[in-house]
Amino acid sequence: MTQPIRLKTPLSGADVELLKVGDRILINGIIYTGRDAAHQRLFDLLKEGRDLPMDIKGQIIYYVGPTPAKPGQVFGSAGPTTSYRMDAYAPLLIERGLKGMIGKGMRSDAVKEAMRKHKAVYFAATGGAGALLAKRIKKAEIVAYEDLGPEAIRRLEVEDLPVIVVNDVRGNDLYIEGERRYRKG
Amino acid sequence: MREINVKLITEKVRDLCIKANTDLGEDVLQAFDRAMEKEESPLGLEILKELKENARIAREENVPICQDTGFAVVFVELGQEVHLVGGSLNGAIEEGVRQGYRDGYLRKSICHPFSRLNTGDNTPAIIHTEVIPGDKIKITVAPKGGGSENMSRVVMLTPSDGVEGIKKFVVQRVKESGSNPCPPTIVGVGIGGTFEQAALLAKRSLLRPLGNKNPDPELDQLESEILTEINKLGIGPQGLGGRTTSLAVHILMMPCHIASFPLAVNIQCHAQRHKEVVI
Numbered sequence: 001m002t003q004p005i006r007l008k009t010p011l012s013g014a015d016v017e018l019l020k021v022g023d024r025i026l027i028n029g030i031i032y033t034g035r036d037a038a039h040q041r042l043f044d045l046l047k048e049g050r051d052l053p054m055d056i057k058g059q060i061i062y063y064v065g066p067t068p069a070k071p072g073q074v075f076g077s078a079g080p081t082t083s084y085r086m087d088a089y090a091p092l093l094i095e096r097g098l099k100g101m102i103g104k105g106m107r108s109d110a111v112k113e114a115m116r117k118h119k120a121v122y123f124a125a126t127g128g129a130g131a132l133l134a135k136r137i138k139k140a141e142i143v144a145y146e147d148l149g150p151e152a153i154r155r156l157e158v159e160d161l162p163v164i165v166v167n168d169v170r171g172n173d174l175y176i177e178g179e180r181r182y183r184k185g
Numbered sequence: 186m187r188e189i190n191v192k193l194i195t196e197k198v199r200d201l202c203i204k205a206n207t208d209l210g211e212d213v214l215q216a217f218d219r220a221m222e223k224e225e226s227p228l229g230l231e232i233l234k235e236l237k238e239n240a241r242i243a244r245e246e247n248v249p250i251c252q253d254t255g256f257a258v259v260f261v262e263l264g265q266e267v268h269l270v271g272g273s274l275n276g277a278i279e280e281g282v283r284q285g286y287r288d289g290y291l292r293k294s295i296c297h298p299f300s301r302l303n304t305g306d307n308t309p310a311i312i313h314t315e316v317i318p319g320d321k322i323k324i325t326v327a328p329k330g331g332g333s334e335n336m337s338r339v340v341m342l343t344p345s346d347g348v349e350g351i352k353k354f355v356v357q358r359v360k361e362s363g364s365n366p367c368p369p370t371i372v373g374v375g376i377g378g379t380f381e382q383a384a385l386l387a388k389r390s391l392l393r394p395l396g397n398k399n400p401d402p403e404l405d406q407l408e409s410e411i412l413t414e415i416n417k418l419g420i421g422p423q424g425l426g427g428r429t430t431s432l433a434v435h436i437l438m439m440p441c442h443i444a445s446f447p448l449a450v451n452i453q454c455h456a457q458r459h460k461e462v463v464i
């Protein structure tokens with residue numbers, strides 16, 4: 001297995017273009033959290049032509065709903081949640097400059113098309129590896145929607161957060177290709 | 186009659202909720218090791234290594250294995266010689282869940298089906314009680330995550346579908362589930378009984394430690410045949426391709442009505458959490 005690639009956020013179109021499906025990536029820098037309810041709000045703001053609570057240009061959103069942090073812990077267990085629930089909102093965010101999403105599970109054709117067109121990628125983090133992923137989060141602060149509790153948007157500073165490129169800008173999909181490669185009979 | 190104060194049950198359930206969510210069983214870790222020997226995909230191998238490392242961190246630091254700390258499913262085997270005092274059995278279990286999810290910093294994931302308003306304390310619990318001979322109580326807490334539970338199904342096959350019908354349905358279910366239940370999975374299968382009993386059998390089958398054979402040789406054979414077919418699918422760890430789609434298939438079976446052939450498939454993710462205590 002080749003060594004993982006270190007990637008620093010924010011990402012440019014050129015950074016993203018270099019990534020291909022199956023690449024193991026260690027993300028460093030700032031990323032944002034967001035899941036169902038937060039996405040609905042971001043989407044509504046954009047639809048109304050209003051500003052978002054954070055600049056998403058070049059950024060990565062991590063689909064996660066962590067456990068509450070224990071005293072002394074930066075962040076609770078933080079594995080990815082299933083991404084398809086964000087499919088309705090993702091294309092618009094990508095169009096507005098979002099460069100990456102971290103989650104688990106397959107994306108819709110509309111999301112894949114948006115990634116291809118506007119140069120963005122989708123990463124999978126290991127579902128269920130919540131304890132391991134939490135350790136790579138060095139700082140966390142709420143930037144919006146505190147009322148959503150675990151679903152509030154947080155700004156995370158991560159160090160070597162391990163993910164895998166599942167959809168690249170060329171329209172490849174590792175969920176489809178991986179299964180095809182190892183299928184027997 | 187042996188008297189037991191339900192306070193003790195609350196205490197035990199609290200501890201079991203925390204322990205189940207932070208301490209992955211040795212049987213699961215050994216199943217990861219066996220899978221790593223067979224995994225052909227380099228990426229799949231890395232993922233299996235990550236899962237082992239994750240379990241180690243969770244155990245050492247006493248933090249949840251997965252952020253989805255699940256619905257608290259509680260199995261109770263209540264000895265009929267036991268006299269419970271100090272409150273109700275279910276009330277004591279609910280209180281144990283409440284305390285466990287609070288004190289263990291576990292995520293509260295239970296909500297109203299329509300409004301989606303969180304109940305705030307991870308109750309109600311799902312409690313399955315069986316009265317058995319003896320003067321002891323056995324309590325098993327098995328937190329169940331949403332991702333894998335959502336991929337589960339009950340189907341009423343027709344008797345003519347036979348064993349082939351079972352194989353086909355189970356393999357197809359795993360195939361369609363793809364990456365959603367966080368493979369590698371454990372596939373719980375319930376055959377026979379009624380509609381609801383089949384589902385319960387499937388869920389109960391998941392309590393058997395991994396690596397333990399089914400005591401019924403016919404079912405043991407069927408389990409390994411289905412597992413072989415599943416692991417030919419190529420879904421692999423996390424659905425990114427590979428040999429290890431499932432770690433095991435577990436079957437429980439009972440007689441059914443002459444007109445029916447119920448089948449339930451309960452998919453369990455690699456975060457195969459359950460802990461038990463005997464009082």
Ligand code: SF4
Binds near residue numbers: 079251329332
């Ligand atoms: S399916 Fe299991 S491992 Fe995956 S997120 Fe849900 S509980 Fe965690």
